[in-house]
Amino acid sequence: MSEGSPHIQVLKDAGYRLTQARLTVLGILEAERGHITSAEVLERVAALKPAIGRASVFRTLDLLTQLGIIRPTYNGSSLTPTYVLMRDGHHHHAICTGCQRFFEFDDCGLEALSRSLEQTLNLQISGHLLEFYGICAACRPPAAGASA
């Protein structure tokens, strides 16, 4: 958990204190390569720093979301969102509507659209999230009438 993380700098610059709870939660999110639920974050926090309370974890998730460091997304089971780290302010993935698996990808080519929208909508854009929906090879019916 190097304190040189750009996200930590964002917290600092916004005037927030670098507390155990915040650094721990942020560290967990940075270590996670994909999506993670609040329940999973709670688990890992409990394992790493049992002294940190649940409320602080939720407060931190909210704060990081407000700062644009992470982003909640819907994952199929409506009870809990999954959080993604917005590396460099953006994130892209495809979701299989069959198995709900996430397929991350890097390229999006949205810089031009982003700049265009800044003018059209008179908005100062800081990031974006792009998700595609589809059916992955594994979930696609083999050929003909293969019932579930």
Add this chain to the structure above:
Amino acid sequence: MSEGSPHIQVLKDAGYRLTQARLTVLGILEAERGHITSAEVLERVAALKPAIGRASVFRTLDLLTQLGIIRPTYNGSSLTPTYVLMRDGHHHHAICTGCQRFFEFDDCGLEALSRSLEQTLNLQISGHLLEFYGICAACRPPAAGASA
């Protein structure tokens, strides 16, 4: 609530029955031009057809999501997602991180990327959601050191 709606056809084709609950909820979502929370859907259903129970509203929102007709998104205050109708399978908007207002837009130019991903990820893509984050003109600090 014309029964010729393409979304109703999707329900039909998938073998689901066209019930009061489903038609009413879908009608509300189609009438709404932007985003709507489950609480707002519940309110409108209660006003329109008091006989329909809450559970059916949630069951319908789930079903419509599974079918790709609507899509839940999170907008900052994380407890409740907002639902958007995926007209033609896709939707695009920008969210002001200051006032949480939505700014919808049409063009996205993602057809090429979509086709490219179908091959790269071996996915049969049916739609997408694109959201930008930024600060709108009204929320931007007037000029210099305007503290919170």
Add this chain to the structure above:
DNA sequence: ATTTATGCAAAACTTTTGCATGGGA
């Protein structure tokens, strides 16, 4: 030394079940 952020635990809320009944095909 100040002031922000925390931890605790209960409260508030939304969403989900289970089952007998009603409504759509």
Add this chain to the structure above:
DNA sequence: TCCCATGCAAAAGTTTTGCATAAAT
């Protein structure tokens, strides 16, 4: 007529408060 989908109401969870205390600056 048959089976799916509903309504009801309680249960199951997750997330949010309030306040005294700890800890970051």
